[in-house]
Amino acid sequence: xxxxxxxxHDHHTLxxxxxxxVTAATALDGDVHVLVLGQDCAPAAQQAAxxxxxxxxxxxxxxLYAHPxxxxxxxxxxxxxxxxxxxxxxxSSQGKDLMPRVAAGLDVSQVSDITAIEAPDTFQRPxxxxxxxxxxxxxxxxxxxxxxxxxFAPAADGGQAEVVAIPAGEDPGLSRHVDATMTRSERPDLxxxxxxxxxxxxxxxxxxxxxxxxxxxxxxxxxxxxRAAVDAGYxxxxxxxxxxxKVVAPELYIAAGISGAIQHWAGMKDSRVxxxxxxxxxxxxxxxxxxxLVADLNQALPALRxxxxxxxxxxx
Amino acid sequence: xxxxxxxxxxxxxxxxxxxxxxxxxxxxxxxxxxxxPFDEIAMEEAMRLKEGGVVDEVVAVSxxxxxxxxxxxxxxxxxxxxxxxxxxxxTDFEPVVISRILAAVVAEEAPDLVIMGKQAIDDDCNxxxxxxxxxxxxxxxxxxCRLEVQDGEARVTREVDGGTRTVALSLPAxxxxxxxxxxxxxxKLPNIMKAKKKPLDRRAVAELGVDLTARTRVVAVTAPxxxxxxxxxxxxxxLLDRLKNEAQVx
Ligand SMILES: Cc1cc2nc3c(=O)[nH]c(=O)nc-3n(C[C@H](O)[C@H](O)[C@H](O)COP(=O)(O)OP(=O)(O)OC[C@H]3O[C@@H](n4cnc5c(N)ncnc54)[C@H](O)[C@@H]3O)c2cc1C
Ligand SMILES: Nc1ncnc2c1ncn2[C@@H]1O[C@H](COP(=O)(O)O)[C@@H](O)[C@H]1O
Numbered sequence: 001x002x003x004x005x006x007x008x009h010d011h012h013t014l015x016x017x018x019x020x021x022v023t024a025a026t027a028l029d030g031d032v033h034v035l036v037l038g039q040d041c042a043p044a045a046q047q048a049a050x051x052x053x054x055x056x057x058x059x060x061x062x063x064l065y066a067h068p069x070x071x072x073x074x075x076x077x078x079x080x081x082x083x084x085x086x087x088x089x090x091x092s093s094q095g096k097d098l099m100p101r102v103a104a105g106l107d108v109s110q111v112s113d114i115t116a117i118e119a120p121d122t123f124q125r126p127x128x129x130x131x132x133x134x135x136x137x138x139x140x141x142x143x144x145x146x147x148x149x150x151x152f153a154p155a156a157d158g159g160q161a162e163v164v165a166i167p168a169g170e171d172p173g174l175s176r177h178v179d180a181t182m183t184r185s186e187r188p189d190l191x192x193x194x195x196x197x198x199x200x201x202x203x204x205x206x207x208x209x210x211x212x213x214x215x216x217x218x219x220x221x222x223x224x225x226x227r228a229a230v231d232a233g234y235x236x237x238x239x240x241x242x243x244x245x246k247v248v249a250p251e252l253y254i255a256a257g258i259s260g261a262i263q264h265w266a267g268m269k270d271s272r273v274x275x276x277x278x279x280x281x282x283x284x285x286x287x288x289x290x291x292x293l294v295a296d297l298n299q300a301l302p303a304l305r306x307x308x309x310x311x312x313x314x315x316x
Numbered sequence: 317x318x319x320x321x322x323x324x325x326x327x328x329x330x331x332x333x334x335x336x337x338x339x340x341x342x343x344x345x346x347x348x349x350x351x352x353p354f355d356e357i358a359m360e361e362a363m364r365l366k367e368g369g370v371v372d373e374v375v376a377v378s379x380x381x382x383x384x385x386x387x388x389x390x391x392x393x394x395x396x397x398x399x400x401x402x403x404x405x406x407t408d409f410e411p412v413v414i415s416r417i418l419a420a421v422v423a424e425e426a427p428d429l430v431i432m433g434k435q436a437i438d439d440d441c442n443x444x445x446x447x448x449x450x451x452x453x454x455x456x457x458x459x460x461c462r463l464e465v466q467d468g469e470a471r472v473t474r475e476v477d478g479g480t481r482t483v484a485l486s487l488p489a490x491x492x493x494x495x496x497x498x499x500x501x502x503x504k505l506p507n508i509m510k511a512k513k514k515p516l517d518r519r520a521v522a523e524l525g526v527d528l529t530a531r532t533r534v535v536a537v538t539a540p541x542x543x544x545x546x547x548x549x550x551x552x553x554x555l556l557d558r559l560k561n562e563a564q565v566x
Contacts, residue, residue: 069483070446070456093476097458100411100443104450109412109532112441126540127440128333132342133538139531174455175483178471182479191477195565219566227495237461237475237496244354244435244495246477252565262332269543273563275555281548290546290563293555303552311556311566 001030001120005054006077006089006098008068009036009044016192017090019154022051024147025088026155027117031055034161035080037065037073045163052158062168067177068094074101075169081106081142086120091146092191103144110144111136115151129243130266149191150249150270183236190222190239195252196271198224198241200264201232202257202278202297209234211301212256218308224248224268226258242267257297260285277304317465318373319362320427321396322418323355325380325387325407326438335537342537351387354433357493359394360500361463362431366395370465373397375425379417380407385516392511393503399514400425404521410530411439415447420524422452427488429470434459434492445492455485459494 003025008015018034025032033056034048045059058080064072077098081087087102089095091113103110115133116124123136123145190196197216203209216223225235227242241248243266253271258264260276260283268274276289279296286292293300327333328348336343351359365371376391377400378384388399402417409417422430435442449456457463457472461480464471470485475494521528549555559566
């Protein structure tokens with residue numbers, strides 16, 4: 001059994017979600033290869049080759065892969081697919097976009113968003129917004145899998161895989177990159193941060209979110225949001241935590257002014273410690289949080305910020 | 317121009333489902349059912365294209381039991397011109413099978429654009445649109461938060477990790493919807509009444525002659541592990557103290 005992991009990167013840096021996908025791939029038994037499609041992507045390929053557990057890195061370096069377009073990438077993956085028994089990617093927006101197209105090219109089913117590997121053909125995945133866990137058996141000759149990054153630890157460095165250049169495929173001519181608008185943030189990445197501080201509709205206005213950001217800063221935390229907060233324009237869309245947004249599982253998750261709809265819970269319930277701050281003690285999240293504080297955010301957030309600063313000073 | 321909108325009948329998003337005690341499946345017998353919310357967004361977008369004069373015909377299609385007629389009547393109340401039900405006793409086909417069925421429908425209907433949900437909120441697969449596009453050899457604009465159709469091209473702004481990306485797709489193409497693409501309209505009674513008289517064609521899935529088997533199956537379902545009971549804290553001071561000394565996370 002040889003497994004191919006499709007890497008995600010910005011050409012220079014290998015994405016952390018790929019390190020996590022490699023960990024999942026090593027649980028499938030067999031050699032792990034990594035495919036890096038990019039332009040001037042040698043640094044990303046080198047980082048993949050340095051991951052422990054990786055036997056070989058295939059690099060396809062061409063202008064065609066300057067942007068992650070599923071149509072071109074799927075072709076490149078399909079050209080190699082016959083050599084593998086499983087194709088794996090992170091269940092990130094890129095993996096979700098790409099892998100079903102690959103599966104269709106092979107006419108096989110895909111197992112999405114795997115949270116545990118019980119055997120090389122038996123997986124666990126959440127359905128119904130995580131209300132139910134399904135055990136899925138996949139008997140395809142080539143398995144196409146996406147894995148939930150938060151369910152697997154990142155692969156460590158320490159490998160020395162060979163790096164092999166492979167030729168680019170043809171341009172399918174179906175899609176063209178127009179532009180990209182990426183939000184730049186100095187904060188830790190939401191998907192891998194140790195602490196996440198999230199705000200909901202109850203944080204109220206942008207002033208409230210500025211306060212929330214100060215709390216996040218004091219904790220070196222990533223900022224997250226409920227859908228309501230994103231819809232109201234308080235936070236950018238890629239901060240949405242939930243069933244249909246990002247899934248996070250930090251050591252500490254602080255939810256301020258979030259009621260705790262099942263769609264939000266789905267995205268953060270695997271956090272180790274959950275704190276809910278809400279003025280409504282009946283809010284669903286207040287029933288399931290490890291620590292629930294009934295308070296008005298206008299008082300609680302400044303107090304939390306000041307308390308954290310005081311703790312940091314004491315510790316320093 | 318013609319748009320095809322696949323709509324799925326799912327357990328309503330407000331319903332909290334539970335696994336059956338014997339683990340054989342999910343108890344949905346008495347659950348409220350609705351159109352998948354992402355498919356409502358797809359219907360809304362198709363209607364806006366029609367109202368904007370870009371599209372002449374909107375066809376809704378659903379695959380499943382006879383009950384999917386309700387879902388299709390909702391699609392007709394949105395304003396779809398006609399609906400197609402591909403009927404089967406099986407209501408939980410794998411996305412790969414749905415994509416085969418939809419590809420057969422596309423071969424007959426020859427739409428210029430397929431707009432569909434990014435994800436069904438029951439299986440949470442997020443596969444079918446990409447599979448359909450791949451199978452047809454069409455471009456795909458997934459997780460759309462903006463769609464413009466002009467000069468034989470679909471311009472799709474996609475929500476991705478870290479921001480948005482805009483792609484231009486030659487038509488025909490498949491677009492999958494994200495939550496912020498639009499706010500679906502409220503269905504008004506006159507439109508619901510009008511929908512009852514619109515054509516709804518029913519056919520057996522088996523008639524299409526596509527392979528209905530999948531080599532992936534759910535063998536058991538369980539409830540996720542419960543979290544232990546939490547505690548109420550009286551003040552920010554107590555919260556900080558417990559986070560530091562009890563949970564040791566700060
Ligand atoms: C298909 C679909 C997918 C969805 N996907 C997601 C998803 O991925 N993620 C997601 O988050 N949601 C998602 N939703 C939306 C979800 O159902 C909820 O509507 C949303 O999570 C509510 O956000 P909220 O908790 O911020 O707002 P509300 O439910 O309005 O809660 C606000 C809370 O703030 C409290 N509050 C208000 N003012 C104060 C104050 N001054 N001090 C203290 N507390 C205060 C209130 O008591 C209340 O509990 C989805 C919905 C659908 C239909
Ligand atoms: N049985 C079905 N009938 C019609 N459309 C479907 C069906 N199943 C899935 N779809 C479409 O595929 C999308 C994605 O579903 P999934 O890949 O299962 O998450 C849905 O939002 C629908 O648009």
